[in-house]
Amino acid sequence: MPAAAALLAERHRQHRLRHPLLPAAYEDQQRALAEVTAAWESEDASGTVLRDGDEVTGYLLGAPKKSPVWGPNIWVEAAGHAVREAEHIRDLYGAAASTWVDGGRIAHYTLVPDDAALLDAWFRLAFGSQHAHAIRPVPETPIPVPAGLTVRTAVRDDIPILAQLDLTLPQHQGLSPVFSAGMLPTLQEALDEWEEDFDDPEHVTFVAESNGRVIGSSIGSSIEKGSTHSGLSQPDNAGFLGFAAVLPEARGLGAGRALGEAVLNWSAEMGYDSVVTDWRVTNLLSSRAWPALGFRQTFHRLHRLIGH
Structure with a gap:
């Protein structure tokens, strides 16, 4: 485990040469060791180690997630692999995958990492x-809203359209070429969730209007409030662009970009150093x-489905 942590710390150090906004702490072997240990202690974790004589030169650790959305799965997270030589x-995968597939x-x-x-x-x-x-620094100066659009903070009267927009993104993700198998909530479920969570102070919601009609929304928060980014992929003091959607008939007006920029401006106002998103x-x-x-x-999250 300490040898694996040393490999991970070095991989992260090299990664931060390209992306200095990523957290510096994991260049320290003790912090890296905590991440490797967490991967090893995940339920039903397994993997392989590569040795050159007595020296550990690579490791791979994977564990399943219980969500049925991912199929009969194994996940190798950011701290679940590091090698002296990429090849x-x-x-390591060839040795570990036989057990997983069996x-x-x-x-x-x-x-x-990239x-x-x-x-x-x-x-x-x-x-x-x-x-x-992905990551970027916060803007040094506020980004203006494009002509013809208005972007403002959402109010409770916006809940019906916010619920509709909650369905817009997964509906789009279910189309070609994404073909996502994610569960689609009902409109009533989306309405109920907005009624319950609208006043949550840990999130900010923006809406974009064109000709007085709301056509899109975005949500910003602290990176710690998102479930996708953790450990080595979670920068210090970062905002998170967690959601953005525009009604299909309103795409092409620049609303999506304006909504993303609203979260960037908000992140700068909140004193964050960077903003993270994913897609x-x-x-x-x-x-x-x-x-x-x-x-x-x-x-990069990579995926392979065996046998097809």
């Missing part, structure tokens, strides 16, 4: 890119909108 991740776990996921050699090694294991994690890379809208807003991809 060796293929040997146990019926055929949906494999891994969170990989290291070209490491990504190439995973791609040559038949993994493909599924989801992006499905097969979502053609978000995979173009957020990089255009200055977000740089830090981690």
